[in-house]
Amino acid sequence: MFCDRKGWQELSRTCDGKARKDRLVVRRLLLGEGATALGDGLWFSMWAVYLTSIQGVPAATMGLAMGLGGGLGLLAALPVGTLTDRLGARETLLAVTVLRAAFSLTFLATHTFWPLLVAAALFTSMETAAKGTKVALVHLLLPERDCLPVLARARVVQHLLYAAGAGAAAWVLSRQSAAPYHGAVIVNGLTFVISAAILARLPHVPPVPAARRQASTAALRNIPFMAIMSSTALLALCWALLSSGLPLWLKEGTTAPVWIAPLAVLVSSLLIALFQVRVTRIGQRLAGAVRASWRAGVALAGCCLVFAAAAWPAGPVLAAVVVLAGLGLHVLGELYYVAARWGLSIKLMAHGAQGQYQAVAATTEGAVVAVGPALVTTLVTGAGGAGWAVLALVFLTCSLPVAPLCRPALRRTATGSVREGSPA
Numbered sequence: 001m002f003c004d005r006k007g008w009q010e011l012s013r014t015c016d017g018k019a020r021k022d023r024l025v026v027r028r029l030l031l032g033e034g035a036t037a038l039g040d041g042l043w044f045s046m047w048a049v050y051l052t053s054i055q056g057v058p059a060a061t062m063g064l065a066m067g068l069g070g071g072l073g074l075l076a077a078l079p080v081g082t083l084t085d086r087l088g089a090r091e092t093l094l095a096v097t098v099l100r101a102a103f104s105l106t107f108l109a110t111h112t113f114w115p116l117l118v119a120a121a122l123f124t125s126m127e128t129a130a131k132g133t134k135v136a137l138v139h140l141l142l143p144e145r146d147c148l149p150v151l152a153r154a155r156v157v158q159h160l161l162y163a164a165g166a167g168a169a170a171w172v173l174s175r176q177s178a179a180p181y182h183g184a185v186i187v188n189g190l191t192f193v194i195s196a197a198i199l200a201r202l203p204h205v206p207p208v209p210a211a212r213r214q215a216s217t218a219a220l221r222n223i224p225f226m227a228i229m230s231s232t233a234l235l236a237l238c239w240a241l242l243s244s245g246l247p248l249w250l251k252e253g254t255t256a257p258v259w260i261a262p263l264a265v266l267v268s269s270l271l272i273a274l275f276q277v278r279v280t281r282i283g284q285r286l287a288g289a290v291r292a293s294w295r296a297g298v299a300l301a302g303c304c305l306v307f308a309a310a311a312w313p314a315g316p317v318l319a320a321v322v323v324l325a326g327l328g329l330h331v332l333g334e335l336y337y338v339a340a341r342w343g344l345s346i347k348l349m350a351h352g353a354q355g356q357y358q359a360v361a362a363t364t365e366g367a368v369v370a371v372g373p374a375l376v377t378t379l380v381t382g383a384g385g386a387g388w389a390v391l392a393l394v395f396l397t398c399s400l401p402v403a404p405l406c407r408p409a410l411r412r413t414a415t416g417s418v419r420e421g422s423p424a
Helices: 005-044 047-054 059-087 089-109 113-141 144-173 179-199 223-252 260-284 286-309 316-348 354-383 385-398 402-415
Strands: none
Touching (some): 005 144, 089 113, 113 354, 144 260, 223 260, 223 402, 260 316
């Protein structure tokens, strides 16, 4: 049947209203992400100095407590992911964000090992849970074609506001009194409160009906998904590569100036802000996400070999040029890694269990991020060029299982036999 003119006008108004609603949702998601990123940039740029110099925690004690606490905190992501499916994604993310605000203030009372261990575990638990719940919420709020582009835009906002927070931390670190440091901790908590207020204005996402609800261990029992998330999570070592490995390598293994390390972080952030949305488009389809994981591994492996080669030039200028060439490969690898990670985790998760599947993705990545600095530092400082070769081998091989494990899903997608309620 053909619609008359009145019918087409009605349809047009409906479509326009839906588009305006989606734009408003995206705007609020980005504002909420920006608020938390500002606090994160402030806190993560100053927490080590704050805990040791202001709170009086010995450096060794601080490192052990934060490391163990962070590891324990990862365990909370899976139960929170199950709650996301049972209670609703918006409500769960709102509760997690409020708890992040409360737990961030516990660092004001940490002067010894045990209180710091508890504070780190509580704060990390909600930080990791928020990552998975946020992806599930975006997937449930928006059409699937818009999910990855919005996540990419959120990452751009995150990088820009994180840099602003780091700039504020630089001012705090230049102060001699304790008051600016304590004030910065409180400001960090307030950013989560602001984010929660923004999230509360998002549309309600109904929880998964009991009839369609997956078992609370469905994601853990999905062996191919677990294997893919665990193997590709090793690509997250790219962040420790830049934050821990490169500064030490510049200082001990090359003639290049050490100040290239912070410059590399700045350049990397700017390039990611420019290109993340464009590169993320490759993950819109499962086959593209598989290719992105392979490209990420190759680029990051090449980055490690180029960084190792920076030890050969005797002159600082040539060594710096080699390091910057490696940085270009690093940026490329990180861009493709993020696109692959989102694409794989979203395309392979089961409908009705988005929360717990994204919790698995957040937990596996969080575990690698937690051990990354120690692993990269040990390899780079202990083995030099051979350590970089080991890291290159890890990057090159960790994405190899992805294509074989995704082959059944790719086959079902090609034949159109993927059904709602089952993994892709």
